[in-house]
Amino acid sequence: MEHPFPLVDPRLAGYLLEPLAGGWSGETFLATPDDAAGTGGANQVVVRYFAGARHAEHAARIQAALLARVRDVLPVPAVLQAHDGDATLPGLLITELVPGERGDLVLARLTAGGAEPGSPAGALGTIGCALGRIAGALATVPMPRTGMFADVTLRIEPFDVSLPDWVDTHAPRLVETGWSDGEIGALRTVAERAARELDGAPACLVHSDLNPKNVLVDPATFEVTGVLDWEFAHAGHPATDLGNLLRFDREPAYVEGVLDGYVTAAGTAGAARGEDADPREPTRRRATELARAADLVALVDLAVRPAANPVVVRAREHLRAIARTGDVHAHPDPRR
Known part of the structure; x- marks a missing residue:
């Protein structure tokens, strides 16, 4: 080869x-x-x-x-x-070389009931909170506009992603994977609603691949020791990284921990800058809604790729559940 x-x-x-x-x-x-x-x-x-x-x-x-x-x-x-x-x-x-263990491996042990310090639910909440703080911190790094970093000065080359247009652009590939016209239309309706929810947010720094696989954690304390692989980083919506963290991992203790960390980090960063609390700061429910909406961009992008790895397969399942139900929170497993 x-x-x-x-x-x-x-x-x-x-x-x-x-x-x-x-x-x-x-x-x-x-x-x-x-x-x-x-x-x-x-x-x-x-x-x-x-x-x-x-x-x-x-x-x-x-x-x-x-x-x-x-x-x-x-x-x-x-x-x-x-x-x-x-x-x-x-x-x-x-x-x-940063010390620590990949977060996805630690989460897999916890969700399988492996032996970790404290109860599995408590540990899931702790690691979730640590990851949520990373997403919250990124959401407070302001950027002048949305776009991709074009050179080593981090100059931003603007781009505008319209969710409905994004679905239309990728529709032929979805059809190739077996989607019907009705499913495409249903997904576009979800995208139109999500686009209205996301409109108007200030741009921030987005890692864009912030999932446990790209984070190292201390397996004893569950604190984050390293955030890796910034290949897809750009200036974008503040809920994007939160959406990535909540995409596949839906265990309640983990989700609650992520939201705790995210909201706390965003508020702490604002206070450190001497800012008053923003009355528009999203509640946990609102933060989740925005996260799921923002994550549609990545789910569509993943779903049209060749099914060469488990992430693509899972993204296809999630996206189809969303189209089928018309709900951005939908999960292939209805128990979650």
Whole structure:
């Protein structure tokens, strides 16, 4: 199989690369100095390649700039090196190795009733609150407009996503996966209603892939130790990251924890800036409504991709349940 990254990279001379589990791109590696045998992994770093046309020209350096931008707000790995790609080598980002365990693995143990400190419900609430605080903190990082980051200065190239138009654009692909015209029409009706709910919100920094798989947590305290993979970050709606956190994980204790953390972080950030409480600050119910509405963009995007990983399959199931019921809160499992 042809690899999208170089098997020999002079920028990583003296390092041995081992693929890291968890991502679907196959571009992230643990790099260990080849003379570090028996040192317990000392001086290990994380290497991320940006290979292929799906990445922006300066993707590695844009991500490095984003990590520097949020370092005082969120726990993120320190950037050690960032390289643009050239005619022979792809873009490359090298960061420190952050301690912690992937959040999705911790959540899987908790929801399966595995042995963790405290009761499973209490632990789910604790980890949910920690993740919600991350989404709440991001929602308070203001951006001048919605759009994608175009260069290393984080200049924003504006874009406007109309949810109904988004559905129309992706409708042919949904039909290819078996959707009927009636289902497409029902989804468009949901999108029209969601667009009205989302209209008028100020733009903020959006991670756009903020799910437990991209977050490291301390497995003992459930505090977040690192927010990873900023590939899809942009300036967008404040409820987007909350929607991602609540998309698939619907256990009540977890959901309540996420909402607690989200609302608390948003309020604390405002108070720190000397702002009065915003009377328009969404209640927990309102925050959930906006989160589900904002997440429709990602669900549609995921649902039309080739079903090569479980996330796409789950997104298709969720989106179809939403179209079938006309309810953004719908879940394929009616018990949730």
